[in-house]
Amino acid sequence: MREKISTTVFLFIVSCILVGLSSSALIADEYKDAKKAYEMGQNDEALRLLVIKLRKDNDHKDAIALLKTVISLVIDKHQKTADDYETRKDWDNAFSEYETLVRISDMLSSITPLEETKIDGKKIKKPIEMPKIDVRAQRENVINNAAETHYLRGVSFMQTVGSSGRTIAEFDAARKYIPDYKDCRDLSAEALYRDAADLLAKKDFKNAVMKFRRCQEYIPGYKDASIQAEQAKQAAIRRIALMPFTNLSGKTQFGEVGQILTDQIISKSIQSQPEFLEFVTREYVEQLLKEQAMGQTAVINENTAANVGKLTGIHAFIFGKVLSITSSFPPETAVNGTSESSVIVSFKPYQTAKIYAQYTKHTRQGYVEISGSFQIVDVEKGTIVKSESITDRKIDTAQWVTFTGDENALDNDVMRHNTTGDRPLEPAEALASKAMESIANALAAKLTQFFQ
Numbered sequence: 001m002r003e004k005i006s007t008t009v010f011l012f013i014v015s016c017i018l019v020g021l022s023s024s025a026l027i028a029d030e031y032k033d034a035k036k037a038y039e040m041g042q043n044d045e046a047l048r049l050l051v052i053k054l055r056k057d058n059d060h061k062d063a064i065a066l067l068k069t070v071i072s073l074v075i076d077k078h079q080k081t082a083d084d085y086e087t088r089k090d091w092d093n094a095f096s097e098y099e100t101l102v103r104i105s106d107m108l109s110s111i112t113p114l115e116e117t118k119i120d121g122k123k124i125k126k127p128i129e130m131p132k133i134d135v136r137a138q139r140e141n142v143i144n145n146a147a148e149t150h151y152l153r154g155v156s157f158m159q160t161v162g163s164s165g166r167t168i169a170e171f172d173a174a175r176k177y178i179p180d181y182k183d184c185r186d187l188s189a190e191a192l193y194r195d196a197a198d199l200l201a202k203k204d205f206k207n208a209v210m211k212f213r214r215c216q217e218y219i220p221g222y223k224d225a226s227i228q229a230e231q232a233k234q235a236a237i238r239r240i241a242l243m244p245f246t247n248l249s250g251k252t253q254f255g256e257v258g259q260i261l262t263d264q265i266i267s268k269s270i271q272s273q274p275e276f277l278e279f280v281t282r283e284y285v286e287q288l289l290k291e292q293a294m295g296q297t298a299v300i301n302e303n304t305a306a307n308v309g310k311l312t313g314i315h316a317f318i319f320g321k322v323l324s325i326t327s328s329f330p331p332e333t334a335v336n337g338t339s340e341s342s343v344i345v346s347f348k349p350y351q352t353a354k355i356y357a358q359y360t361k362h363t364r365q366g367y368v369e370i371s372g373s374f375q376i377v378d379v380e381k382g383t384i385v386k387s388e389s390i391t392d393r394k395i396d397t398a399q400w401v402t403f404t405g406d407e408n409a410l411d412n413d414v415m416r417h418n419t420t421g422d423r424p425l426e427p428a429e430a431l432a433s434k435a436m437e438s439i440a441n442a443l444a445a446k447l448t449q450f451f452q
Contacts, residue, residue, distance in 0.1 A: 030056075031063045038066060043073045051107050059114040059125055067113065071131055074104060082138065091146035095177070098139040105133040143177045150174035151182055157191075161198050164191040164211065189219040196228065205236035206276055236276045238315040238451055241285050242266055243300060245320035245372065254432045257322050261372070264440035265447070274448045280314070288312040302377055302384065309379030316385075318447065320374040323389075327428045329366035336360050341409045357405035361417045362398075364424075368431035369393040370439060376450065386450060392438040394431040398423050 034049035047070045053063045082097035114125040154170030157163045168191060171184040196211030212229035215222050242265060245258035266279045285300060285308065292311050300308050305317040337359055342352045369391065376386040401418040403410060 031060060031066070034063070034066060034070075038070060043070050043077070046070050047074050047104070048107070051111055054111045054113050058112055059116070061116075064113045064115055064128060068128070071108070075101065075131060075133060078104070079135075082135075082142075086138075086142065089145070089149070091142050091149055092173075094142045095139070095146055098135045098142060101133055101135050102139070108133075147174045147177040147181045150177075151184060154184070154187065158187060162195055164188075164195040167191040185218045189215040189222045189225075191215075192218070193223060193225055196225070196232075200228070200232055203235075205232045208232040209236060233276070237278050238276060239278045239280055239313060240316050240318065240447070240451060241280050241282070241300075241309075241312075241314045242318045243282050243320070245322050245374075247322045249322050249325040249370075251325040254325060254429060257325065257370075257432075257436065258320075261320070261322065261436050261440055264437060265443050268440050268444035269448055272444065272448050274452060277448060277451050285312055285314060302375060305377040306379050306382035309377075315379055316451070317377045317379070318374055319377070320443075321372055323371045323373060324369075325432065326369045326371075327367070327432070329425065329428070333363045334360050335363075337414070339409050339411050339414055341411070343408065355406040355409040357403045357407065357409040359401055359403035359410060359414055361414065362400050362402065362422065363417075364398040365395065366425045366428070366431070367393050367395040368428050368435055370432065370435045372439060374443065376447075388446070390439055390442055392435045392442070394434045394438070396426045396431060398425060 030049040030053035034046040034053065037043070037046035037049060046066070050063050050067045050070065053060060054067065057063070078097050078101050082094050082101070085091075085094035085097060108130055113128045113130075115128045116123055117126050118124075119126075150170045150173040154167050154174065157167040157170060168188045171181075171188045174181045175184050192211045192215035196208045196215065199205075199208035199211060209229050209232045212225045212232060215225050216229075242262055244262045247256075247258040249257070251257070262281075266281065269277070269279050282300065289308065289312060300317070302317075302319055305319075309315065309317060338356065339359060340354055340356045343355055345351050345353045370393075371389065371391040373387070373389045375384050377383070378385045398420045399417050400420065400422045401410070401414060
């Protein structure tokens with residue numbers, strides 16, 4: 001092993017030297033890259049690279065010479081493209097071109113290229129004359145036209161019920177150019193309010209809630225949107241009764257598994273904050289039944305769920321079973337072996353020696369597996385709308401190595417087995433608790449997704 005370590009260190013040192021020798025080659029040469037970009041017709045990229053180069057070296061002759069050529073090409077291209085877009089009344093793309101010209105102007109203002117020249121026979125370095133880019137008037141004109149164009153499109157879309165998405169997109173686009181342009185906010189709120197009212201009439205309560213809320217993002221307190229949103233939310237809520245899981249496993253040493261699992265599912269479902277779901281317990285349903293039947297209660301199962309739900313305002317019932325709980329903790333296993341390696345004992349002359357070790361790889365492992373199932377009964381349909389099984393196994397493993405001889409002789413495969421050390425396994429009760437928590441997490445996610 002020592003020989004292996006020495007070889008590794010040697011290779012690491014060599015690689016560091018090679019990296020050091022080649023680091024200068026890795027330093028970017030922006031001028032050369034800019035020249036390549038220019039030759040390929042990528043003038044914008046060439047300009048960007050030349051600016052970077054001249055920030056570092058503001059009197060680089062070749063970079064300055066290429067800059068003079070590239071600047072006019074880039075500016076002329078974007079100005080001509082902007083003019084073409086304006087002619088076609090494509091205000092969005094025209095604006096984009098003017099924004100690019102503004103960025104180019106800012107970029108050029110960040111450098112001061114110095115060019116050598118002679119004055120009165122003396123060589124001096126003088127800043128080159130940079131082109132002036134002033135597109136303020138054109139940009140302002142494009143902004144006004146773009147805002148008005150999007151505004152008129154938004155007004156046009158408002159004529160159709162259910163088109164609030166396209167309407168708002170156009171008004172938002174107008175406001176991107178000029179914040180609070182005309183009455184864009186009011187019209188956006190009205191479009192959303194109108195569509196929300198339409199959804200309410202169609203009993204699409206969830207989407208109605210969202211629309212009523214969004215219209216208040218544009219105009220806080222718009223009309224009675226907040227009241228309408230709350231009423232739609234109450235109408236959208238689905239009340240789900242989760243009955244205690246029946247423990248059919250025959251195992252009692254893990255506690256009231258059915259009730260524990262039920263409580264955890266409810267808790268984890270609530271933690272995800274499903275806005276339109278309300279989970280209730282058996283006790284809650286029985287209390288409602290007492291109030292409805294003047295003190296009398298009814299048996300609640302898959303067969304009676306539909307009738308009970310209609311009496312109590314429950315939309316769906318969930319019935320579950322713990323089918324089996326299996327635990328296994330077999331005896332510890334031990335695998336013996338011998339390992340050898342070579343170590344360097346002398347460099348002059350070079351000599352190695354064999355080293356040996358005898359080892360035992362120890363393994364303890366145990367698991368608890370819980371299997372269950374659940375059914376969802378829809379009250380309105382009076383039928384089972386979903387049925388599924390779910391299983392989770394929690395395993396605990398302890399692995400370690402004991403040896404005699406030289407530890408350096410142990411190879412990597414042996415040492416990888418030495419992961420946890422000699423320790424007792426978690427008890428079956430702890431693994432069962434973890435398995436129940438995993439099942440509860442999975443079921444909570446499935447249920448909230450199913451009912452959303």
